[in-house]
Amino acid sequence: MYERDVTPKPVPFYLKPRILLLVVLVVVGLILFFTSFFVVDQTEEAVVLRFGRYHRTVGPGLHWKLPLGIDRNYNVPTQVIQNMSFGFRTERPGVVTVYSSRDYPGESIMLTGDLNIVDVEWIIQYRIVDPKAWLFNVEDRTKTIRDISQSVINMLVGDRAILNVISVDRTMIESEGQELMNQLFKQYDLGITVTAVKLQNVVPPKGEVQDAFEDVNKAIQDMNRLINEGKEAYNKEIPRVKGEAQRIIQEAEGYRAERINRAEGEAKRFLSVLEEYRKAPEITRTRLYYEMLEKVLQNAESLDLVDKTLENFLPLKALGGTGTTGGAR
Incomplete structure (x- = not known):
């Protein structure tokens, strides 16, 4: 169906x-x-x-x-400070920054003005100030920044001796590098301004050159240490010697003044005695004689007096210790 x-x-x-x-x-x-x-x-x-x-x-x-x-x-991002490193790379920034173990000798190895080789690592910090220029004026912005920065640092290092690059001229290289980079970036109309250039490790290349340079540095440090120790000893000893010399000079000045004053006093005393002598010669002679005897006998403990012709012997002793002894001429 x-x-x-x-x-x-x-x-x-x-x-x-x-x-x-x-x-x-x-x-x-x-x-x-x-x-x-x-x-x-x-x-x-x-x-x-x-x-x-x-x-x-x-x-x-x-x-x-x-x-x-x-x-x-x-x-x-026009208000953000951006970093770019040369000779090294940062793998993980933070409180404990982790750097890449890879080297970049093409960026960091340079020739100095005295024909030595130095390994220079540095960073630049920059900020975008013209967004339009940053986006449209240069095709490869990162490569342009890296090339200009490398050329500037190479030029500045190449004008100096290796010891100056490593020590005294670091700050000057940073300031001049910042100024030159800003001039070139302005010419390229890249739209950025460099806010800081900071040198990091500046050392001779690894190997025998670096070992020899470290020996030289140690010798320089020892030299500076010895110079400082010598200056310290000098600064410690010279003030003491100057103080001692000043003390001796002051003592001599005091002794000179004392001798002058004493001599002037004795001279005045002699003149006064002379004046009195002229007025009364006999009295003055007697008084001077007694004064002389008093001065000679003032410390005597035991004394025997005799006359000058030995006609009379007068043994007079000081009885009881401190009595006054007298006698006849």
Whole structure:
């Protein structure tokens, strides 16, 4: 017997034209909305292109642009200090920075002015100041920065002796390098300014040259140490000797003044005695005689006096210790 499927067929989904148009308008509106605004961070500036041509530069904030790719924005970090290293690379920056174990001798090995070879590692810090120039004036920005920086440092190192490069001229190379790099970047209209050039390791190449140079450095350090020790001993001894000399001079001055004063006093005393003598010679002679005896006998403990013709012997002793002894002439 023939069987027939009498199950009713599903009615196809049908949208009214108004609903379809509304959906299309909503989707188009969302696309227009999300492509009409862009945000610029506080550390950035945005360059806006219209149909691929430069249109304007805007600062931080929310900005409007023509949708559907008519306007395109390119955010550039103009307030961020960027670094570029030469002769080494940083694998992981942080509190404990990890550097790459690979060497870059093509960047760091240089010839000095006295025909020695030195290994110089350095970094530059720069900031983008013109977003438009940064985006469009130079095709390979990184290579241009590296080439200009290398040429400047090579030139500055090549004008100096190796000992000056390693020691006294490091700061001068950094300041002159920063100035020359900024001049060249301005000529290339790269849109950046170098804020700092910092030399890192400046050493002779590894091997026998470096070992010999380290020996020279040790000898120089020993020389400086001995010079400093000598200066210290000099500074310690000279003031003491000068003080001692000054003390001796002062003592001599005091002794001189004392002798002069004493001599002047004795001279005045002699003149006064002479004047008295002229007035009364006999009295003055007697007084001078007694004064002389008093001075001679003032420390005597035991004394025997005799007359000058030995006619009378007068043994007079000081009885009881400190009595005064007298006698006749």
